[in-house]
Structure formats: structure tokens, C-alpha cells
Amino acid sequence: MAQNRSGAARAGAPWTATAVSEYFAPQPTSTSELPEPTQLLRNLSVGVLEVMSGVREIEQLARWMTEDVFRVLLTRANLATRARSARGVPASRPVHSVLSVRHSSPADGAVEGVVVVRGPARTRAIAIRLEGMDGRWRATSLALL
Numbered sequence: 001m002a003q004n005r006s007g008a009a010r011a012g013a014p015w016t017a018t019a020v021s022e023y024f025a026p027q028p029t030s031t032s033e034l035p036e037p038t039q040l041l042r043n044l045s046v047g048v049l050e051v052m053s054g055v056r057e058i059e060q061l062a063r064w065m066t067e068d069v070f071r072v073l074l075t076r077a078n079l080a081t082r083a084r085s086a087r088g089v090p091a092s093r094p095v096h097s098v099l100s101v102r103h104s105s106p107a108d109g110a111v112e113g114v115v116v117v118r119g120p121a122r123t124r125a126i127a128i129r130l131e132g133m134d135g136r137w138r139a140t141s142l143a144l145l
Helices: 017-024 038-053 058-064 067-087
Strands: 097-107 110-118 123-133 136-144
Touching: 038 058, 038 067, 038 097, 038 110, 038 123, 038 136, 058 067, 058 136, 067 136
Parallel strands: none
Antiparallel strands: 097 110, 110 123, 123 136
């Protein structure tokens, strides 16, 4: 039996780096194995607007988005916080009403949706692409318009 660097024995053939990364990478999930996405699109949109207004921590949304989407949203939220600070405007809970949620499925395990939300100052659209990963929907693209 072969030993690894720490001296511990390992059984079977050695794993390649590619095989290990594929094994631990997010696994795609079929649309039929996932819940209907309308409520997630609605809640994620309101959550994103609350993060941008400074009343919700972005970490609360982390499990519903990929790392790339998380980083982009974090950057935008930090810029919004700086802008509020420069103007001397405190963070306040926005009152939003969701006007519509539309989505379609371009491929199995993927949903593209648009949520139109009316706020106190303006009406905004949020475009979100969800993909099935590890048994749940995760946002792989998000655009706040």
C-alpha cells in the first residue's frame, strides 16, 4: 500500500487533480429536481435591494449565489455605503413592492428571470440567471437595472 507525504496509507489508485476538482465541484441539478423558482426570484430581488440600501448583510444571501455574483454584489454594496456616507444619509429600510416576476427556462437546470420592483424613488428591474447546483437554485448572474 502506498503512503502519502504525511506517512498515512492510502488505498487504491491515486486520484488526479482533475478528478478531485471535478468530484468536489458544484454538481448540476436538473430542473425537475428543483422547486419552482418564482418565490426565490422574488425574495432574492428584495434581498439584493436591501443589501444595496445597507439594511441587510450580504452574507445572508451568499448561499443563493455563486462566488462571482457575491463578489460583484459586495463591491456594489460597498460603493453604495460609501456614497451614503459621503452624503450623510443613514441606511434605511426601503419599502419595495414586486410588480412582476417573469422567467423562462432556456435549458434544463437553468432559469432566466426578470423581477420588476417599485421603490419609493423609482421602479427597477433585476435580471437573474439561476442554475441548479447541488440540489438547489443558485444565481450565476445578476444585473440590477
